[in-house]
Amino acid sequence: MSQRNAFYKIEWSALITVIGIIILFSTAIIFTLIAPAYLDPSWVNPSSAYQKQMYEISDPNLYISSNTKEGGSELQFVYHLKKGFTLLAFQETKTVKIIAPPNLERFVTAFEEKKLKLTSELLLLREPQSNDQFNAKDESEKLIKKMQKQWEKEAEGTAELKKPRPYFVVYELYQSKGEDGFSLASSEGILENWVDEDFVILDEEPRQEYHKDPGVIYVLNPLEYRVKRYKFGPEEGWQFSSDGTPIANLKELKSHELGFRSRHELIYEGETIYAHEGCWYCHSDQTRTLVQDVVLNGNEDYPAPPSSANEYIYQEITFPATRRIGPDLSRVGVKRPSRDWHKSHFWSPKTESKGSIMPAFQHFFDDDPRGIARGKIGIPNFRFEAMYQYLMTKGTRITPPTEAWWLGKDPVQTKEIIEGKKKLP
Ligand code: HEC
Numbered sequence: 001m002s003q004r005n006a007f008y009k010i011e012w013s014a015l016i017t018v019i020g021i022i023i024l025f026s027t028a029i030i031f032t033l034i035a036p037a038y039l040d041p042s043w044v045n046p047s048s049a050y051q052k053q054m055y056e057i058s059d060p061n062l063y064i065s066s067n068t069k070e071g072g073s074e075l076q077f078v079y080h081l082k083k084g085f086t087l088l089a090f091q092e093t094k095t096v097k098i099i100a101p102p103n104l105e106r107f108v109t110a111f112e113e114k115k116l117k118l119t120s121e122l123l124l125l126r127e128p129q130s131n132d133q134f135n136a137k138d139e140s141e142k143l144i145k146k147m148q149k150q151w152e153k154e155a156e157g158t159a160e161l162k163k164p165r166p167y168f169v170v171y172e173l174y175q176s177k178g179e180d181g182f183s184l185a186s187s188e189g190i191l192e193n194w195v196d197e198d199f200v201i202l203d204e205e206p207r208q209e210y211h212k213d214p215g216v217i218y219v220l221n222p223l224e225y226r227v228k229r230y231k232f233g234p235e236e237g238w239q240f241s242s243d244g245t246p247i248a249n250l251k252e253l254k255s256h257e258l259g260f261r262s263r264h265e266l267i268y269e270g271e272t273i274y275a276h277e278g279c280w281y282c283h284s285d286q287t288r289t290l291v292q293d294v295v296l297n298g299n300e301d302y303p304a305p306p307s308s309a310n311e312y313i314y315q316e317i318t319f320p321a322t323r324r325i326g327p328d329l330s331r332v333g334v335k336r337p338s339r340d341w342h343k344s345h346f347w348s349p350k351t352e353s354k355g356s357i358m359p360a361f362q363h364f365f366d367d368d369p370r371g372i373a374r375g376k377i378g379i380p381n382f383r384f385e386a387m388y389q390y391l392m393t394k395g396t397r398i399t400p401p402t403e404a405w406w407l408g409k410d411p412v413q414t415k416e417i418i419e420g421k422k423k424l425p
Contacts, residue, residue, distance in 0.1 A: 053279065062263040063253060064385055076184070078225050078260060080250060083122040083179040087218045090125065090173055095166050096221075097143055098107035098125065098132065100173035101134040106202060116199040121273075122181050124224040125171040127242060140170035176224070182247055183222030184240065224378060261349060261382070263389055270318065270390025273383055275317055277361065285318070285394070297331040297395070303333045326358055331344075331395030342388050343380055 052417040063078040081088070091109040092098050098108045109117045113424065128136035147168045155161040199218075228241035238247070238256065247253055253260050261269075274280065287293045289306045298304030307330050312318045341352060346364050366383035380388075 009270045014180070058265065063260040064263065064266060064389075065256065065260040074089045076260075078253060079183045079219060079222060080221060080253075081122060081124075081181045081219065082389065083184055084120050086122070087118045087120055087201075088122070088123060088222060089116045089118050089218060089220045091220060095147075097147065098171050098173050099128065099136055099139050101145065104173050104175065114198050118199050118201045118218065120201075120203050122176050122179065123173055124176045124181050124183065124222055125173055126226075128170060128172040134172075136172040140172065143170050144168050171221075171223070176246075180249065181222075182225035182253065183219070184225045226315060254260070266382070266386045266389040267393055269382070269386035271315060271317055273320065273387055280319040280328075281320045282323065282358070283319075283327070283329045284321040284324050285328070285330045286320045287328060287330045293328065297328060304334070307370055329391065333392040334395040338391065339388060342391065343384070346384060 003112075007024055021254075035127070046106055060389040063080060065076045065078070079086075089109060090098055090107055091113075092111040094111060100108055104123065107119055107121070107123060109115070128140035146167065151165065151168075152161075224246060226241060226244040227238040227247050228244035229238045238244075286307045287297045287304050294304055294306060311330075345352040345358075347362045348360050348362075349358040364381060364387060366381050
């Protein structure tokens with residue numbers, strides 16, 4: 001009997017244990033489900049202007065693919081433009097003119113006009129087309145003839161006339177249908193730009209805080225991304241073509257067999273490549289508070305701000321490193337922004353830096369976007385692009401240094417100067 005009783009007791013405590021476990025687990029599950037709704041939003045969303053800026057820069061709106069662009073051998077950059085979000089500017093150059101129907105004329109910034117006209121309307125450029133309202137084709141032909149005549153007149157009697165005549169181009173500005181648009185960018189940045197001064201926003205009702213948040217990407221002169229569909233045996237696809245039709249959406253863009261990837265994805269890929277290639281063995285990623293770092297990563301007039309912990313929050317792997325066989329890279333995006341420079345430096349470091357001991361990274365180049373068919377020609381592949389986009393985050397995600405950085409030796413004084421409580425001596 002007593003034995004049976006003892007058995008009874010064990011069962012009873014087992015029951016309590018099981019109930020206890022169920023209560024514990026369900027409370028945990030309920031908490032994890034409910035808690036996020038009550039989380040302080042500043043934990044998960046960018047709150048300060050500084051954090052917002054970092055979000056903007058790793059903005060996934062740039063899509064990159066290897067190219068089938070007519071006649072080119074470059075990577076293809078496609079911008080995803082959104083109404084009310086992207087700031088666009090349409091500026092003419094010496095040889096490129098923009099024509100627009102009367103209601104859109106005010107969005108065109110003329111050549112040499114000081115103030116860039118920005119808008120959050122989704123407008124695009126295309127090769128002039130004719131329709132009932134606006135005969136852009138005829139207008140553009142007239143304009144080209146006029147530009148050619150004017151050039152001849154100005155060049156008459158000068159050495160200019162012997163040179164080949166410049167190639168004049170006219171684009172038509174038009175209102176795109178829908179809230180989305182894609183634009184093609186050359187890799188040399190005519191499309192992407194920073195506007196720090198001398199601009200005016202034409203929209204009466206700005207839909208986002210434009211200039212107050214530094215780090216917004218302004219896009220100059222977007223060209224519409226048009227594609228032509230083809231069928232080649234069993235293969236079906238599309239490729240860029242200036243007289244094709246616009247692509248519909250992001251899904252279509254990403255579904256291309258050349259695999260458009262966002263800048264965001266490339267940055268993380270670059271981070272992984274940086275780890276695998278052992279760049280951290282020779283390069284550090286931290287500007288110390290020492291004068292030599294601050295001056296080497298910037299210069300005498302424009303000292304680089306020392307690294308702070310929050311710069312690393314969006315990185316999955318951090319490489320502060322300790323050895324400095326090569327220069328520190330924490331500000332390299334500001335110091336060396338040129339894509340061409342990095343292209344030739346990775347292909348052959350010695351051509352850019354005399355006597356460099358950095359190894360060449362020629363497997364960042366070939367004619368296959370996936371980087372497997374190592375060819376003889378140096379066309380940058382995704383590895384290069386990923387590394388380049390990753391390097392460009394270095395030093396560009398921070399607030400530009402103020403004069404107060406010069407006084408970095410005294411943190412209290414620096415803080416007071418930044419906060420405006422104290423004036424520079
Ligand atoms: C064996 C050591 C070594 C390795 C490994 C190495 N580098 Fe370098 N790197 C150097 C040296 C030395 C220099 C300075 C000379 C020069 O500019 O080539 C340099 C320069 C650079 C520069 C120019 C920096 C500046 O401020 O001028 C960049 C960018 C760079 N390396 C990136 C990388 C990346 C990315 C990797 C990995 C894919 C890498 N390096 C791997 C040694 C190395």
